[in-house]
Amino acid sequence: ALQLTLAVIKPDGVAHPLVLEALHQKILDNSFVIVKCKELAWKKQDFEKFYVEHAGRFFYQRLVEFMSSGPMRAYVLAREDAVSHWRELMGPTKVFRAIYTSPASLRGQYGLTDTRNTTHGSDSMEAARREIGFFFPEFSVEAWMQQD
Ligand code: CMP
Numbered sequence: 001a002l003q004l005t006l007a008v009i010k011p012d013g014v015a016h017p018l019v020l021e022a023l024h025q026k027i028l029d030n031s032f033v034i035v036k037c038k039e040l041a042w043k044k045q046d047f048e049k050f051y052v053e054h055a056g057r058f059f060y061q062r063l064v065e066f067m068s069s070g071p072m073r074a075y076v077l078a079r080e081d082a083v084s085h086w087r088e089l090m091g092p093t094k095v096f097r098a099i100y101t102s103p104a105s106l107r108g109q110y111g112l113t114d115t116r117n118t119t120h121g122s123d124s125m126e127a128a129r130r131e132i133g134f135f136f137p138e139f140s141v142e143a144w145m146q147q148d
Pocket of ligand 1: 054059063093114115116117119120121
């Protein structure tokens, strides 16, 4: 079914203009429609809320430090089964796993480390709704889904 998902190009993917361009092109090449797109920067405290499910994990502090280190680009993407297709395109979280199992994936090609892994994607439709609300509070998933 048609779904929306929240995708983020993290600060490592935004830092180099050619990498950013390649990642953006991958979105278009994989049949996603870009519903919303914006570049923005968040403070540490914002990411502490966004990543609250990881609070206490050994990588939590480095994750919020990294994510708040520079601008990122957030997308609302639409596609048939957008959530799972975007996650498949990203590849596994861990970069070495990505390189070995999914070398053509975004993280396999551009990921630097397990933290600086280029992209984020919602892991379920419920997460997508919540995360779209974080990044695009002005956007209504319901209204978009019901448009004719
Ligand atoms: P993401 O899928 O956006 O959501 C959680 C993030 O935590 C993940 O991407 C990585 O950036 C980071 N992360 C997950 N696992 C590790 C790990 N083992 N070491 C460091 N960072 C991690």
